Amino acid sequence: MNAILTDLYQLTMAAGYWQSGKATEVATFELFVRRLPPHRNFLVAAGLAQAVEYLLNLRFTEEELAYLRKLPQFRSAGEGFFQMLSEFRFTGDVFAVPEGTPVFAGEPILTVRAPLLEAQIPETYLLAMVGFQSLIATKAARMVESAAGRAVVEFGTRRAHGPEAGVLAGRAAFVGGCTGTSNTLSGMKYGIPVFGTAAHSWVQSFASETEAFARLYELLGPATTFLIDTYDTLEGARRATQLGKPFWGVRLDSGDLAALSKAVRAILDSAGFPEAKIMATGDLNEYKIADLLAAGAPIDAFGAGTELATSADAPSHGAVYKLVEIASGAEKRATAKASAEKSTLPGAKQIFRYADHDVLGLAGECRMGCEALLRPVVLHGEPIGPQPTIVESREYARRCLAALPDEVRGLEVVPEPWRIKQSVELIQLREAVLGGRS
Amino acid sequence: MNAILTDLYQLTMAAGYWQSGKATEVATFELFVRRLPPHRNFLVAAGLAQAVEYLLNLRFTEEELAYLRKLPQFRSAGEGFFQMLSEFRFTGDVFAVPEGTPVFAGEPILTVRAPLLEAQIPETYLLAMVGFQSLIATKAARMVESAAGRAVVEFGTRRAHGPEAGVLAGRAAFVGGCTGTSNTLSGMKYGIPVFGTAAHSWVQSFASETEAFARLYELLGPATTFLIDTYDTLEGARRATQLGKPFWGVRLDSGDLAALSKAVRAILDSAGFPEAKIMATGDLNEYKIADLLAAGAPIDAFGAGTELATSADAPSHGAVYKLVEIASGAEKRATAKASAEKSTLPGAKQIFRYADHDVLGLAGECRMGCEALLRPVVLHGEPIGPQPTIVESREYARRCLAALPDEVRGLEVVPEPWRIKQSVELIQLREAVLGGRS
Numbered sequence: 097m098n099a100i101l102t103d104l105y106q107l108t109m110a111a112g113y114w115q116s117g118k119a120t121e122v123a124t125f126e127l128f129v130r131r132l133p134p135h136r137n138f139l140v141a142a143g144l145a146q147a148v149e150y151l152l153n154l155r156f157t158e159e160e161l162a163y164l165r166k167l168p169q170f171r172s173a174g175e176g177f178f179q180m181l182s183e184f185r186f187t188g189d190v191f192a193v194p195e196g197t198p199v200f201a202g203e204p205i206l207t208v209r210a211p212l213l214e215a216q217i218p219e220t221y222l223l224a225m226v227g228f229q230s231l232i233a234t235k236a237a238r239m240v241e242s243a244a245g246r247a248v249v250e251f252g253t254r255r256a257h258g259p260e261a262g263v264l265a266g267r268a269a270f271v272g273g274c275t276g277t278s279n280t281l282s283g284m285k286y287g288i289p290v291f292g293t294a295a296h297s298w299v300q301s302f303a304s305e306t307e308a309f310a311r312l313y314e315l316l317g318p319a320t321t322f323l324i325d326t327y328d329t330l331e332g333a334r335r336a337t338q339l340g341k342p343f344w345g346v347r348l349d350s351g352d353l354a355a356l357s358k359a360v361r362a363i364l365d366s367a368g369f370p371e372a373k374i375m376a377t378g379d380l381n382e383y384k385i386a387d388l389l390a391a392g393a394p395i396d397a398f399g400a401g402t403e404l405a406t407s408a409d410a411p412s413h414g415a416v417y418k419l420v421e422i423a424s425g426a427e428k429r430a431t432a433k434a435s436a437e438k439s440t441l442p443g444a445k446q447i448f449r450y451a452d453h454d455v456l457g458l459a460g461e462c463r464m465g466c467e468a469l470l471r472p473v474v475l476h477g478e479p480i481g482p483q484p485t486i487v488e489s490r491e492y493a494r495r496c497l498a499a500l501p502d503e504v505r506g507l508e509v510v511p512e513p514w515r516i517k518q519s520v521e522l523i524q525l526r527e528a529v530l531g532g533r534s
Numbered sequence: 535m536n537a538i539l540t541d542l543y544q545l546t547m548a549a550g551y552w553q554s555g556k557a558t559e560v561a562t563f564e565l566f567v568r569r570l571p572p573h574r575n576f577l578v579a580a581g582l583a584q585a586v587e588y589l590l591n592l593r594f595t596e597e598e599l600a601y602l603r604k605l606p607q608f609r610s611a612g613e614g615f616f617q618m619l620s621e622f623r624f625t626g627d628v629f630a631v632p633e634g635t636p637v638f639a640g641e642p643i644l645t646v647r648a649p650l651l652e653a654q655i656p657e658t659y660l661l662a663m664v665g666f667q668s669l670i671a672t673k674a675a676r677m678v679e680s681a682a683g684r685a686v687v688e689f690g691t692r693r694a695h696g697p698e699a700g701v702l703a704g705r706a707a708f709v710g711g712c713t714g715t716s717n718t719l720s721g722m723k724y725g726i727p728v729f730g731t732a733a734h735s736w737v738q739s740f741a742s743e744t745e746a747f748a749r750l751y752e753l754l755g756p757a758t759t760f761l762i763d764t765y766d767t768l769e770g771a772r773r774a775t776q777l778g779k780p781f782w783g784v785r786l787d788s789g790d791l792a793a794l795s796k797a798v799r800a801i802l803d804s805a806g807f808p809e810a811k812i813m814a815t816g817d818l819n820e821y822k823i824a825d826l827l828a829a830g831a832p833i834d835a836f837g838a839g840t841e842l843a844t845s846a847d848a849p850s851h852g853a854v855y856k857l858v859e860i861a862s863g864a865e866k867r868a869t870a871k872a873s874a875e876k877s878t879l880p881g882a883k884q885i886f887r888y889a890d891h892d893v894l895g896l897a898g899e900c901r902m903g904c905e906a907l908l909r910p911v912v913l914h915g916e917p918i919g920p921q922p923t924i925v926e927s928r929e930y931a932r933r934c935l936a937a938l939p940d941e942v943r944g945l946e947v948v949p950e951p952w953r954i955k956q957s958v959e960l961i962q963l964r965e966a967v968l969g970g971r972s
């Protein structure tokens with residue numbers, strides 16, 4: 097893992113901490129969103145397995161150190177600093193909510209407690225990894241909710257923000273409830289079902305659509321999905337049936353999907369293929385899926401690309417990673433930021449989830465009748481036991497989402513989707529730290 | 535390069551082409567956008583160097599082949615297919631516009647001519663790589679235009695769609711005109727200037743802001759930028775001057791940037807630091823930058839994060855990769871898709887750029903008084919000569935953008951930003967291929 101895949105200032109601060117003798121003070125940082133993104137009632141936490149893998153494998157290569165040595169920012173950093181970086185290992189603790197947990201504004205998804213320097217450097221990577229996967233898992237959960245039991249498959253790598261984003265989108269979408277992905281590497285790396293049959297270029301590459309269909313059937317047999325809109329959708333549906341053999345179904349990728357799906361359904365049924373399914377693709381999102389189903393479109397499965405893999409209506413959320421506590425020897429100090437509209441709550445926290453609300457309290461509080469969501473996953477640089485499999489995380493997300501009130505799971509924005517109280521201890525600490533300033 | 539970082543259907547089609555004896559037919563695919571994204575008058579082509587690097591290094595690993603063998607989609611694919619994949623190399627040709635070229639709807643950015651199987655598999659990766667980098671280079675060009683000569687630095691990795699997207703965003707933003715990036719790995723990999731000093735956590739980690747500033751100055755000296763909004767921006771500005779030593783400047787990251795920058799400017803000037811600069815950050819985009827400068831904000835440099843690294847107002851564009859020609863032996867056939875609203879133009883094309891318009895013609899046409907933008911970069915699987923450096927690409931983009939009409943470069947959308955005529959030859963070919971269908 098490239099340790100310099102981070103903002104330069106993390107590294108200049110590291111040099112400064114080292115120079116100031118603060119590098120080994122124990123810092124606690126929390127990763128959370130200040131506000132939910134527009135159009136969202138919750139976030140599904142995802143990407144935590146990759147965050148942990150990154151921390152456990154964080155190293156500076158020789159090439160990276162040579163590069164840093166040449167930067168003017170490190171001119172006054174001594175050889176001891178670079179020597180330390182060459183032996184860098186993450187030795188701290190990580191607490192995280194289980195992947196698939198729905199979280200809300202202000203709730204820590206991940207807490208890192210480590211020597212200041214070790215906790216600071218990973219900020220950028222952790223935000224990018226957990227932030228992006230949570231964004232996609234959330235979008236997927238909304239589309240899956242809309243599809244009301246029908247399969248939603250993630251198809252978006254081509255429109256993702258680079259190839260890696262496509263691989264990660266496949267994983268995150270699965271955590272959020274998708275049935276699988278078209279990204280083959282995502283399938284191999286993460287053990288996710290992969291889907292896909294043929295594109296328009298397949299049809300175009302043959303002299304006729306009929307020949308293209310026949311050749312595809314030779315390869316895939318009864319599992320074949322025929323893409324029928326290259327030339328004329330209804331004609332394509334007829335040609336699929338004219339092979340006279342059972343097939344999985346057809347895919348529509350353009351035009352009026354509601355009207356076409358009904359017409360295609362009629363063609364399939366009257367040709368004696370009532371079992372053949374209809375899959376729809378083409379810039380689908382949760383709203384379009386809901387509209388199609390409300391219009392009675394007989395669609396059995398949805399493929400979601402651009403809108404899902406880029407979370408198009410909310411392509412970012414303001415995830416932050418904030419210092420909440422710092423300890424030097426026996427002295428511990430809670431800390432917070434008082435900037436206009438960007439103030440933070442001091443102290444290492446815990447999310448206590450009750451049946452109908454959360455209490456955001458301090459990590460040391462003891463509470464009954466609720467679940468403490470942040471759990472240790474790494475202690476002293478060592479992973480704790482096996483983490484859930486991705487199938488378990490997906491199932492956990494499904495159960496947690498099902499337990500939310502219907503309107504929170506729905507497509508419309510709810511003003512206060514989930515009640516979050518601050519504990520008395522947290523309020524008192526905030527007062528003590530920021531009282532004079534806020 | 536992971537060859538299975540692609541949609542599964544590219545690989546099932548590959549197996550089908552192999553089985554149908556079509557794998558070695560020579561196909562020409564073009565990568566282009568059907569329509570410009572909302573709020574855009576042009577796209578700055580970027581990511582071509584990575585596209586070429588990918589094609590030249592495309593291999594199937596043993597692990598990947600073992601994975602594919604177990605998928606049901608390849609049950610009927612013979613051993614010969616996997617043997618062929620294990621020896622897979624890209625042996626075709628690539629034509630591309632130079633990185634930094636402004637392109638418009640329907641104009642090929644990249645053309646791949648190769649045996650059908652070799653040209654099909656890379657579709658997904660090429661779209662993700664060229665699509666994303668072009669998206670970011672374009673957004674960067676708009677922000678740089680707005681900043682009217684002031685530096686714009688890319689700061690967005692933490693909000694990018696995963697860590698790799700952050701590295702690529704740094705590169706693409708530089709091609710689009712940014713001064714540099716905060717992403718250190720992007721700096722090392724691509725030779726881009728890197729920037730960054732310290733975050734709020736630096737200030738918070740010390741008992742006082744004054745001590746935090748003094749320690750930072752020990753590390754960075756006169757190059758120091760003080761982040762002054764952790765507690766109180768104006769107080770922070772005073773503390774920066776109270777060190778009594780020359781410094782690069784201060785950074786504002788919250789609040790009313792126009793009002794604060796004026797107040798901070800006054801504090802810096804009256805304290806005897808008229809040379810100290812003001813940098814502004816915090817969810818900036820081209821519109822906010824324009825508004826700040828219109829309000830007379832004395833800001834010398836901008837840092838752009840979320841909005842730039844996610845192209846927030848247009849987080850995707852519908853880039854496609856379409857089969858336009860296929861040749862078997864001596865027989866060549868132009869091909870196109872007639873789907874509703876998604877029809878394509880047949881034949882391998884060339885962009886002929888004149889001073890005030892383009893002609894989209896066939897690749898074989900000869901035209902005078904214009905520049906043919908698509909140039910060979912790979913022939914028979916071998917790269918042609920050295921490609922431009924990233925500094926050259928950035929300069930090329932700058933010159934091309936400066937040559938566009940002012941309103942096209944501006945922030946408002948122009949209905950027809952650039953005139954694109956189709957050549958008579960292209961129109962005739964389209965008529966011949968789709969005439970009966972469209």
